[in-house]
Amino acid sequence: MAAAPLYCVCRQPYDVSRFMIECDICNDWFHGSCVQVEEHHAVDIDVYHCPNCQPQHGPSLMKKRNNWHRHDYTEPDDGTRPVQAGTAVFVKELQNRTFASGEEVLLHMAGEQVTQRYLEKHGWQYPISVPDKEGLGLRLPPPSFSVKDVEQVVGGDKIIDVIDVARQADSKMKLKEFVKYYYKAHRPKVLNVISLEFSDTKMAEQVVIPDVAQKMSWVENYWPDDSFFPKPFVQKYCLMGVKNSYTDFHIDFGGTSVWYHVLWGEKIFYLIKPTQANLALYEAWSSSHNQSEVFFGDLVDKCYKCVVPQGTTMLIPTGWIHAVLTSQDCMAFGGNFLHNLNIGMQLRCYEMERRLKTPDLFKFPYFEAICWYVAKNLLETLKDLREDNCPPQTYLVEGVKALIGPLKTWLKREVTEPTSEVPDHIRPNHLIKELTKEIRYLEGSGGGTSRPVKCQGNASGGQCPATRSTLERVCQARQARRAARRLRAQQKEEQVPKVPSNLDILELHTREVLKRLEVGPLEEDPSFCLPVHGKFNMVSTASAAAAENPDTHLRLMLHNGQIIRDVRRPAGSTSTSPAKTESESWAAEQSKSAGETEARRTASGQEGMLSMAGLLCPSKPDEGATSQEPWWSSPSREQHQHHVAGDNSPMDSQGNSSSEAWDNQGPLSFGAPSPLSHNASLGDNYQYCDPSMSPPLHPSKRNASNSPPVSNQATKGKRPKKGMATAKQRLGKILKLSRHNRLFV
Template sequence: MPGHRNAPIEITPLYCVCQQSYDVNRFMIECDICKDWFHGSCVQVEEHHAVDIDVYHCPNCDVQHGPCLMKKRINWHRHDYTEPDDGSRLVQAGTSVFVRELQNRPFPSAAEILVQMQGHQVTQKYLEKQGFSYPIAVPQLGGLGLKLPPSSFSVRDVEEYVGGDKIVDVIDVARQADSKMKLREFVKYYYKPHRPKVLNVISLEFSDTKMAELVVVPDIAQKMSWVENYWPDDSFFPKPFVQKYCLMGVKDSYTDFHIDFGGTSVWYHVLWGEKIFYLIKPTQDNLALYEVWSSSPNQSEVFFGDKVDQCYKCVVPQGTTVLIPTGWIHAVLTSQDCMAFGGNFLHNLNIGMQLRCYEMEWRLKTPDLFKFPYFEAICWYVANNLLETLKELREDNCQPPVYLTDGVKALITALKNWLKREVTEQASEVPDHIRPNHLIKELTKEIRYLEEQSGGSKPVKSQGCGPCPLTRSTLDKARHHARRTARRLRHHHHHHHAPKTPSNLEILELHTRQVLKRLEVGPFEEDVPFSSTVMAKFNKTSMASAAAVERSLDNNLLLVMCNVVPILVCRQCPTSPTTEEEAIEGMLSMAGLLYPQRPEESSTAQEPWWSSLAHQFSDSGTLQAQQHVRKECRAELSQRIQENKNFMDNQSSGSNSNSSEAWGDQSPSQCASSPLRLDPSSGTDYQYSETSLSPRHPSKRPAPNTPPISNQATKGKRPKKGMATAKQRLRKILKLSRNNHFLL
């Protein structure tokens, strides 16, 4: 057609004998004759072999020009073995000369610094008390909770479970250079009678493979791990997997001195073979020297062990497990063919050192490939959870352990610095649901309070006090949930009401904390009557504190905790409207449904507190809405009273009702951890969590549902589908015992 010009057709260049387009993720090599490019896998050239080729001829050109020309070895002590051996160049790490000299060097024995322990002794309680500052050696597998394949497990077995097509990072030890190859190619290399090179695999993380089922990490690593305890399931960032590594090294493999990414601690078990660790303590001076050495252009020519006062030699034989603490500088020599399993974990005991190691990586411009994935994000999650921990300890008048206080201080400094960096950096790892400046402010307030208390005369309990555990048992989760709800209510009242005489609810909350400190109830037993299991223990442990409350409460409210189910016992309480109101108040408080009054309503002492619910959750706040709420609560209570009388009568007459029937379709733990929501019929959802999609992330997609508050109890999990609403929870937890006794 006249005047018509066809649009240019974009032609993608094709390469290799396979005629595929260029793929940045695949190794390619250029032919020195025809200048065409070929995939290494298509022409049978491995990446680590390419450096040995001086002139490469592709399959088409080698017909006319002959095979490739290989480089000639001139020396055995340099990474580039073609350098002239004139005696002027120093030995470099990893070369055969270096390894031979290293094996002949004398070193002080690691017995001076190594802590020998049995597996059952390595507990979180022990490390929190004694600290985790020196390496631990466990000669036997038992007691660690560590599950591994048998010692007959081979490199071929790894290929079978992981898959031969898995791309693995392989270190060419003599060059201290990293390359990639398929696992099946490494297995072929491993079983060659004469290996042309020393290749080492140290970073095969197999959590996403079938082999993951064969390995269970040590109990101590699971219980202390930040990722296991604090990483939310609904996080925008992908969860880091650094807990399960398989290491396959041949004799004379060497890894030069390093600190594990993010200052992580390491568990390490030799399945068969032997490893030798060269350990250096992370003192201030040694860390400063390490940073200078790491950034030095002649780093490979300087053995870092010669730069410090002490470098210890630790031989790890078959069947031995070692735990290396945060920040320890170490090199590793494989003295014989070896398979080992290991993993990395961050924890609360050495937060400051972990942050220092991370900052050092940042200054050294360490590539992301060799850094802990989303290190800053996990620190924000941890800070958010430690804030709750500090508040709970303060409410219990319990002094936090020193390591935790020091760790939070270090976190505050790091978080402030990271926020400042965001001005110039594109990427940010602040989670969307966290308000960073508010979090830092609240943490600072808690630390300031602790410093004021330590300088004052107010007595506090010691850091080892019983009611202040930092473990995550079932009862701790319930305590955390109840304390958090009560604290938010009190915080709201503090900002909206003038000081007043403590109410029955406040006295009840005080008594709750006192009872929880002494009460330890076992798991809920489905077929055992409540009175025979819980009440006996309750009567024994709580009568002293109950006496004080009985003098203050007309209806003699007593609070106990059965597993994670709040139980309210009202003894000899008449069914008058006043008692109904107070009973509902206690019930809703324990269910996490008590909401504060509006400021203008605080002066109306005669009006039941729950009449303010109409103001909270309706647009008009009219009297009709108030009456509707009051009427619904009373009707609900009356209905539950009658239903549960029948229920308890059936129980006493021999009916076999198990716990799943009594609690509907939910377990007690599900009821206790249900999100705080209103009746769906109201058309409004209400949560205590603060919804704050950070303006720093305009490109991030908001979650379909507002995520719950991430804390130690919930681990940031979303509400499961079908979880009870607030009204459903109220219905399920109202239970009557005989003789008009309430069970909540």
């Protein structure tokens, strides 16, 4: 493979990003920076001699100026060619023209008055002039900040775009070269810098854009951090122009609005309204072959002249056609931003740029991509407002309508054009469909913006806010209303007396027993036997709920597995087994308390599953089963372990099952029912018992495959979170504390 050809005195390959000039003698190419030839100077050279040819052929030959009113000043001045924009003759004539006063269209406001809320309420159709930056939230360097200071902060080697005003041509040069030109006593040319974006430099720390531009900007509010496309930086420009610099009529890229502050010097704006007729004239003028020879201000009915002195801030809304003349050396700061107030106009300006085949360098970066992002956010906004029964403002509805059409067009263009600006995480077809559905809903339900707003706390004068900043207040109000509704519902439930269920009784009982075991001195029951007095001196009801509800109070007294006290022995009972009687009493009482709060389960499939799991408790004792013996009175220890250890029973400190410890000291009965007979019918006589809150003594017909593992193996070293211990675990704690003592329940 052949080596790449080398050029210039530096003998480097061709670099498309660097300006080069050809020697007319040796025909070799040289980098302008290597031979000290600036790009804007090259057009003035008629015959170029490189450093190698100069000793023999002499210096380069320069072009001869023949006129002062044409971009090509070498043309013969026969007086027949019209004046072109930007030339010395043009600037002189412009200064002598008479225009309508800018006071007819300017809105003079204080900085604190220019807010997003004000613009949303009143619209933004005319330029705003703010004589003092106070209240705008704008922070800038002091007026003593000079062009040299810009070079020191930004860096002299930064490549910048420079406009040769007389030729209205753009070229590139290093910032330090422009600074040298600026401080020359005699400037051979008029150079203007209007596109030095410094967001990626240290000077960005010294400039804070106005609050209204920050809050309304699409880029600042809707551009995601994880976007595949690089974020557009168009909010911080430094403009450095010398006297008689001129920028011809234009609309800022993408129809962006612009903020503009004159730090020192003076600017003159020539403003034209963006009416339908003026925009059509502008497009025709921009595409004409003699555009530079026609002053666009002469084609429209009115062109307004507005002088912007030092310290004044100008805010120009979407679509305004304007030209700018620098009447004296000037430094200004400005920025561009897209917003929701004039979406339709922004889209029209962008489509106009496409028809005029504007180079990408002079278009808003990734304009279509940000429109997709905005469409997604506006869809969420419309849905939120619809949920709140809050109609969106007119500008928002009209903006969404204007956005749907271009989105469809851009999506169809994806097939034919390789470059795509549709973000990867956006479903374009679905997004367009949902936006269309929201608009149809607003139109079909009469949800126009003329309806009175139902949301409160809005200071925008009867219109429901529909931008991101104000939507937050709407969301907060919606959350407050929902919280109020929940609070009212909760208060209504508290007014209705709640009958404790069997699970509530068990839970409260467990808490009371724990409290009595851990706190200290307990009450004494004179009816209790003397050995018990010496051990615990404790009296306890079955639960706090049982004490509060006299219909459900249960009191059992056990010692070594035998019930030695029964307060609620039903009258007329023929059973001679105290355990049997107590079991029946417990089941009957549990059925009475739970029957008032839980729906009865009648579905046979559900009852079958509950029966298999041992979770159906008889609400009334079966009269035909009085001879059936309770499960805890089984003489077989193995059978007792078979019933008790079927679940994962808690372990004591020695690794023994809690069920074994219960066998040693007597099982603690909580009214567990006897096993269901095969002939028992499932219906209203049974209720559901939640096993998560039940002790492991609940009977089950399932076979125990293996003995349960020790606790540290079962939990694999994990401890339950604080406050998450179940009643089952707390009961295990009670049994560990009382395994060698009698316990009164």
